[in-house]
Amino acid sequence: MIRKELEVLVVAADEADATFATRVLEEQGDRVSVAPSVPDAVGRLGRGDVDVALVSLSLPHGDGLALVHHLRALYPMVDVIVLTTPQDLEESSHAMALGVLQTVIRPLTGDALLVAVDRARERRMLLDQRARLDAEARSGRKRTATYARCAAFIAETDRDIVASRILEACSQELALRAGALYLPPHLGARAFTRSASVGDGDALPRALEPEALDELDPTQAVTVADGRIQIAFLGPMDLAAAAVLVPEKKLTEAQEDALTIIASLGTASLEAARKVDAIARSGIKDPETSAYTFAYFGDVAGREIDRAARHGRRFALVTITFDGAERLERTAPDVQRRIRRLLTESVLAAVRDSDVVARVEDDELFLLLPETALLGVLGARRRVEARFAAQQELQELLTAEHGGPPALHFGVAVYPFDGTDLGTLLRKSRDRSDQSRRGPWRRLELAGQPFFEALDRLMGTEDDVVVRPDGRVSLHGDLTAAHDQGAHHALLPASILPRLARSLVSDARRAGVAGVIYAAGDERMGEALRSAMDADAGRSPVRGWILTGERGDDLGRRALVVPREQLEGRVLLLALTELGGYVLSARRLDAPNLAEPTMLVYHASDLDMADGLVTALQRTYHLQPEVGQ
Numbered sequence: 001m002i003r004k005e006l007e008v009l010v011v012a013a014d015e016a017d018a019t020f021a022t023r024v025l026e027e028q029g030d031r032v033s034v035a036p037s038v039p040d041a042v043g044r045l046g047r048g049d050v051d052v053a054l055v056s057l058s059l060p061h062g063d064g065l066a067l068v069h070h071l072r073a074l075y076p077m078v079d080v081i082v083l084t085t086p087q088d089l090e091e092s093s094h095a096m097a098l099g100v101l102q103t104v105i106r107p108l109t110g111d112a113l114l115v116a117v118d119r120a121r122e123r124r125m126l127l128d129q130r131a132r133l134d135a136e137a138r139s140g141r142k143r144t145a146t147y148a149r150c151a152a153f154i155a156e157t158d159r160d161i162v163a164s165r166i167l168e169a170c171s172q173e174l175a176l177r178a179g180a181l182y183l184p185p186h187l188g189a190r191a192f193t194r195s196a197s198v199g200d201g202d203a204l205p206r207a208l209e210p211e212a213l214d215e216l217d218p219t220q221a222v223t224v225a226d227g228r229i230q231i232a233f234l235g236p237m238d239l240a241a242a243a244v245l246v247p248e249k250k251l252t253e254a255q256e257d258a259l260t261i262i263a264s265l266g267t268a269s270l271e272a273a274r275k276v277d278a279i280a281r282s283g284i285k286d287p288e289t290s291a292y293t294f295a296y297f298g299d300v301a302g303r304e305i306d307r308a309a310r311h312g313r314r315f316a317l318v319t320i321t322f323d324g325a326e327r328l329e330r331t332a333p334d335v336q337r338r339i340r341r342l343l344t345e346s347v348l349a350a351v352r353d354s355d356v357v358a359r360v361e362d363d364e365l366f367l368l369l370p371e372t373a374l375l376g377v378l379g380a381r382r383r384v385e386a387r388f389a390a391q392q393e394l395q396e397l398l399t400a401e402h403g404g405p406p407a408l409h410f411g412v413a414v415y416p417f418d419g420t421d422l423g424t425l426l427r428k429s430r431d432r433s434d435q436s437r438r439g440p441w442r443r444l445e446l447a448g449q450p451f452f453e454a455l456d457r458l459m460g461t462e463d464d465v466v467v468r469p470d471g472r473v474s475l476h477g478d479l480t481a482a483h484d485q486g487a488h489h490a491l492l493p494a495s496i497l498p499r500l501a502r503s504l505v506s507d508a509r510r511a512g513v514a515g516v517i518y519a520a521g522d523e524r525m526g527e528a529l530r531s532a533m534d535a536d537a538g539r540s541p542v543r544g545w546i547l548t549g550e551r552g553d554d555l556g557r558r559a560l561v562v563p564r565e566q567l568e569g570r571v572l573l574l575a576l577t578e579l580g581g582y583v584l585s586a587r588r589l590d591a592p593n594l595a596e597p598t599m600l601v602y603h604a605s606d607l608d609m610a611d612g613l614v615t616a617l618q619r620t621y622h623l624q625p626e627v628g629q
Helices: 015-027 038-045 060-074 086-098 110-139 147-151 159-173 210-214 253-282 294-311 325-331 333-350 374-390 392-402 422-438 451-459 494-511 523-535 607-620
Strands: 007-011 031-034 052-056 079-084 102-105 176-183 192-199 222-225 228-234 239-247 315-322 356-361 364-370 408-415 465-467 473-475 487-493 515-520 542-548 559-561 571-577 580-589 598-604
Touching: 007 015, 007 038, 015 031, 015 110, 038 052, 038 060, 038 494, 052 060, 060 079, 060 086, 060 494, 060 580, 079 086, 079 110, 086 102, 086 487, 086 494, 102 110, 159 176, 159 192, 159 239, 159 253, 192 239, 222 253, 228 253, 239 253, 294 315, 294 356, 294 364, 294 408, 294 422, 315 333, 315 374, 315 422, 333 356, 333 364, 333 374, 364 374, 374 408, 374 571, 374 607, 408 422, 422 607, 451 580, 451 598, 451 607, 465 580, 473 487, 487 494, 487 580, 494 515, 494 523, 494 542, 494 571, 494 580, 515 523, 515 607, 523 542, 571 607, 580 607
Parallel strands: 007 031, 007 052, 052 079, 079 102, 515 542, 542 559
Antiparallel strands: 176 192, 176 239, 222 228, 228 239, 315 364, 315 408, 356 364, 465 473, 487 598, 515 571, 571 580, 580 598
């Protein structure tokens, strides 16, 4: 693996530490930025390109530990290394419980700092390698041509322009004396004509006849024979294009891998160009479902990006799929078409007139929501799910084919937080749809369960937890099933709860976003939430509630009275804002080998789980749902 250069953010209490860390890491080729304060660090993190954060626990007012929590809750992919002293033992243990990667003892030494950062480097290199291997494995199983994937790769829909760019990419990978790319003049054509060339490409044939095309190996995208390279752009049904390259030097293994990647992406681009052209000829609406075509959707989205950039507005892009669509397309295409029409009707009936619905593939819809942020998307999702569930004909079809109605999957991307171009937003929304499908909320089938029963599923009972003599815990397998990339159980001291509550309010206030925060089961945490909300009155549209089993005026307008037995032994901190979702459900542990009051915590920065739990709580106690900006 190639050594990875890291983007490092340093937040140090001592300017000398920041200067020393910058010098040591930049000498190793890393890029370092220094944040003199926690607000500056939060602003820097908002750019989204930080790999490693070096955080001093000696920052005043406990800001170091608060920043660590902020990073673990909202930026789980950023590796956190804390700088501490032997006197900061309590703060260090709290930070380790939150999941920091490494602790470096001050005064700093170059070796200790490099070892800690190299550990983060190795971890990220392994993650990158695994992601590349997973992507390569998936590419062999998934269809090559979809408009969503192609939208991130090309800005042009003209096949001749795409062909020229493919050849340009090839010439950038290896020196060419000549090269040409051949396209079929029409569907089903047996001979391909030369569409683009580079170098002395005019010396290559004007057309590839059927005999030459038949010689292409259908199992290999790139082949070498007689000093020439042949690239077969193999589409899902037939050969989309072919290229002939004459290199100046012998092809290396790395160059062959690069050409294979170009062949795969080139196939998707050419297929997309062909489909967009066909759609353009048939109009802006899909006659089968009344949804817009992707060509029109892309044009509307482009204009919306321009308006949002000029006027500082937000908008959301959503992908909608449902389980089993691909299987139905193979086994029952007539049923699949009926379900597709009814699903589109459900979406169209649930959204506003200003929203744009487009059909991209047989199993996928795109939804553009102007002037809408995350909470607004969640409201739209609830309306679509309600309409979907109310379609009697649709439910009968799905029950017959699946044995029960399958789940809808939503992927959300918000401009400009998740990207400023259509390709990035589409990719983000599709990635989040896949994450939602695999996440613990879906995996544990928590949707539809009563609020407190869902919490019990996450925390189990006292019999599911064993405290070992060394202070660690063992969990029943049913509890570990709730673990995910952004969700897991951990041991935390009870003293950290007030800091978490204040941090959530502070983050929302700083960003000026709407949302709601609920707290229960810890008096100091409730007081911290109430104080932070009172101090923030009028500055942020975030609402705060303290769940209590006691009626009285102590908590004032922030009290939400629930049955006392429901709160027995529970600790809860639940937030849903435009920044995302956070869940902390805990039980206090009573074991003689624990030095201080300790909790077993399940905490998750998982949007589906936070939204599902908030919705269940609001439904149980008839609370008003959050309305996005």
